[in-house]
Amino acid sequence: MAKKKRRVSEKQEEEYEFVPPEFDEKEFILKDMYSTKVFLVVAILAVVIGLVSALIYGMGDSLHLVGLLLTIVVIVGMKEFLKLLRFDPDLLEAKTMFGNYLLFFFLSLGVWIIFINAPFA
Numbered sequence: 001m002a003k004k005k006r007r008v009s010e011k012q013e014e015e016y017e018f019v020p021p022e023f024d025e026k027e028f029i030l031k032d033m034y035s036t037k038v039f040l041v042v043a044i045l046a047v048v049i050g051l052v053s054a055l056i057y058g059m060g061d062s063l064h065l066v067g068l069l070l071t072i073v074v075i076v077g078m079k080e081f082l083k084l085l086r087f088d089p090d091l092l093e094a095k096t097m098f099g100n101y102l103l104f105f106f107l108s109l110g111v112w113i114i115f116i117n118a119p120f121a
Contacts, residue, residue, distance in 0.1 A: 035096050038087055039103070042078070046104045049074050050111025057116050071108050075101055 053067030074081070078101065079089045089097060114120065 031091075034087075035092055038082060038089070038092060038096075039100060041082065041085060041087070042100045042104050043107060045074070045078075045081070046107035047111050049104075050108040051115060053108065053112040054115035054120075057112070058121065067112060071105065071112075074108075075104060078104065 049071055053070055056063050056067050056070070079097075082089045092100075
């Protein structure tokens with residue numbers, strides 16, 4: 001019998017070796033600690049603004065928009081406030097700052113809701 005010819009010639013595959021990028025552990029830890037400090041400042045500010053909004057709401061039931069406006073104004077001016085506290089928000093990634101904004105909004109809203117209800121009101 002005749003031998004069949006192979007139409008596809010076998011090529012040797014290139015050997016691929018994964019080379020991980022350089023990782024500076026010290027820089028990563030310092031950056032993470034810095035973002036945690038900013039996170040804590042934002043959380044404390046959110047609790048304070050939530051309390052202030054609850055006090056404003058306690059003055060009259062129609063003042064809930066003033067508390068919401070106060071929360072939004074603080075979110076808009078948060079970068080400037082952090083600069084006053086000698087933090088540089090430009091060192092943080094955009095998604096980290098967006099997370100801080102969301103944390104601030106929901107934490108201040110939660111504190112506000114807690115303090116306008118029965119045991120505290």
